Amino acid sequence: MSNLSSKPYQIGYALTPKKEQTFIVPSLLSYASQNGVVLTKIDPTKPLIQQGPFDCILHKLYDSDWKQNLQDFASRNPNIPIIASPESIDILRNRISMLETVSKLKINNTGVPKQITITEVTGLENLKLNFPLIAKPLDADGSETSHKLHLIFDKDGLNNLTAPLVLQEFVNHGGVVFKVYVAGKYFRCVKRKSLPDISEEKLVNLKGSLPFSQVSNLAAAGGGEGCKFEKTEMPPESLVKELVEGLKEELRLNLFNFDVIRDGKNKENYLVIDINYFPGYAKMPDFESVITDFLRDVVHKDINCGDN
Numbered sequence: 155m156s157n158l159s160s161k162p163y164q165i166g167y168a169l170t171p172k173k174e175q176t177f178i179v180p181s182l183l184s185y186a187s188q189n190g191v192v193l194t195k196i197d198p199t200k201p202l203i204q205q206g207p208f209d210c211i212l213h214k215l216y217d218s219d220w221k222q223n224l225q226d227f228a229s230r231n232p233n234i235p236i237i238a239s240p241e242s243i244d245i246l247r248n249r250i251s252m253l254e255t256v257s258k259l260k261i262n263n264t265g266v267p268k269q270i271t272i273t274e275v276t277g278l279e280n281l282k283l284n285f286p287l288i289a290k291p292l293d294a295d296g297s298e299t300s301h302k303l304h305l306i307f308d309k310d311g312l313n314n315l316t317a318p319l320v321l322q323e324f325v326n327h328g329g330v331v332f333k334v335y336v337a338g339k340y341f342r343c344v345k346r347k348s349l350p351d352i353s354e355e356k357l358v359n360l361k362g363s364l365p366f367s368q369v370s371n372l373a374a375a376g377g378g379e380g381c382k383f384e385k386t387e388m389p390p391e392s393l394v395k396e397l398v399e400g401l402k403e404e405l406r407l408n409l410f411n412f413d414v415i416r417d418g419k420n421k422e423n424y425l426v427i428d429i430n431y432f433p434g435y436a437k438m439p440d441f442e443s444v445i446t447d448f449l450r451d452v453v454h455k456d457i458n459c460g461d462n
């Protein structure tokens with residue numbers, strides 16, 4: 155469906171340089187403009203109301219000046235959709251509130267790993283969690299450190315952690331993580347390599363902790379032991395759909411992905427381990443058309459972006 159007969163839709167975007175580099179790529183810009191959607195860079199340090207005009211705002215910035223800038227724009231332009239509301243994005247910037255949304259859904263055969271928040275790294279002797287654990291920074295704010303995780307094999311591994319953090323039970327899942335990308339009405343589930351299982355026998359010989367980062371982006375991750383990756387079955391479509399619909403409603407977000415693993419001890423059971431606002435869509439096949447269709451749906455108000 156082209157938009158060439160009428161004026162192109164103007165989408166203003168405000169992104170970090172890293173996000174701009176991976177998302178605002180020539181293939182997206184040209185596909186979008188051929189289909190009546192023009193993406194224009196916003197200067198977030200200047201008032202939004204002095205820029206544009208825009209039919210829609212797309213952003214992934216978190217600082218308070220930007221939030222104020224957005225709010226001023228929204229109060230003057232209540233009918234211009236903003237993707238997405240800072241309140242919704244903030245739910246995903248904290249790894250506890252992020253996964254609470256999944257627990258609230260109460261969908262059969264889905265859940266989250268057992269986890270606790272640690273605000274001080276002392277007095278961790280009587281944790282009600284079983285090793286191995288994963289330590290994750292509490293803030294998922296897009297910084298490099300927010301992706302620096304640790305596998306913790308025993309009590310010694312709990313030394314030298316930096317609070318605030320989340321300690322989450324590591325769940326064996328066959329070395330494959332399912333990433334579900336959502337863009338409005340569209341969703342797609344893809345397989346990625348993950349951390350390999352840690353058997354009880356292996357655990358005996360594993361001491362302390364092991365740092366790791368963005369494992370699903372590494373081609374070499376997982377795999378070992380006969381590489382079952384290709385043979386791994388996808389989760390049931392109905393379950394993925396239920397999670398997508400539930401999370402969209404609970405979070406009031408349209409652009410996100412979530413990571414799901416299949417519990418090795420109970421293969422019917424799926425655990426959500428991470429949810430990300432506005433993830434790396436360019437890794438998805440056909441991302442140019444998916445994003446263009448989504449932006450058009452937003453401007454047409456076929457999709458509701460929340461508050462305004």
Ligand SMILES: Nc1ncnc2c1ncn2[C@@H]1O[C@H](COP(=O)(O)OP(=O)(O)OP(=O)(O)O)[C@@H](O)[C@H]1O
Nearest residue numbers: 267301322323324325331348349368370427428430
């Ligand atoms: N509880 C868990 N049990 C087993 N493996 C896990 C668990 N939590 C995380 N992992 C593994 O670690 C990887 C990174 O964890 P997570 O997705 O929480 O981090 P992230 O830095 O937020 O990732 P992203 O780059 O997707 O934002 C997962 O993709 C998965 O391979």
Ligand SMILES: O=P(O)(O)O[C@H]1[C@H](O)[C@@H](O)[C@H](OP(=O)(O)O)[C@@H](OP(=O)(O)O)[C@H]1O
Nearest residue numbers: 173176294295296297411430432433434435
């Ligand atoms: O650095 P922050 O703002 O947290 O965002 C990251 C997400 O957390 C990741 O999930 C994205 O990678 P995936 O699309 O593989 O999940 C990752 O994708 P990218 O590295 O391709 O941009 C980022 O969007």
Ligand SMILES: [Mg+2]
Nearest residue numbers: 413427428429
């Ligand atoms: Mg993840």
Ligand SMILES: [Mg+2]
Nearest residue numbers: 294428429430
């Ligand atoms: Mg994440």
